[in-house]
Amino acid sequence: MIAPSIFYLVAAFSIVSVLTAMTAAIAVIRRRLRNRRQTNPLAVKKCPNCAEQLAISALMCDECNYNFLSQSMGSRSKLLPPPEAWQTAS
Numbered sequence: 001m002i003a004p005s006i007f008y009l010v011a012a013f014s015i016v017s018v019l020t021a022m023t024a025a026i027a028v029i030r031r032r033l034r035n036r037r038q039t040n041p042l043a044v045k046k047c048p049n050c051a052e053q054l055a056i057s058a059l060m061c062d063e064c065n066y067n068f069l070s071q072s073m074g075s076r077s078k079l080l081p082p083p084e085a086w087q088t089a090s
């Protein structure tokens with residue numbers, strides 16, 4: 001009578017440990033996928049003023065309000081700079 005109960009105990013323990021390991025592995029994979037999405041180097045750009053990592057589509061820096069369109073500070077100037085400024089800047 002002892003041998004079958006031990007067998008069931010070992011079988012139940014094996015199933016529980018396999019399920020636990022699978023759950024942990026899935027959690028790790030999900031975390032890695034999420035991190036890769038956030039830190040994809042192709043999807044971010046660096047603010048030239050404060051070096052903050054921003055989304056490639058960002059027009060304004062969240063940290064220092066650098067304006068990527070006018071290439072100057074502040075949200076007041078929403079227009080592009082005149083062509084002379086572009087030529088001297090590059």
Ligand SMILES: [Zn+2]
Nearest residue numbers: 047050061064
């Ligand atoms: Zn900035």
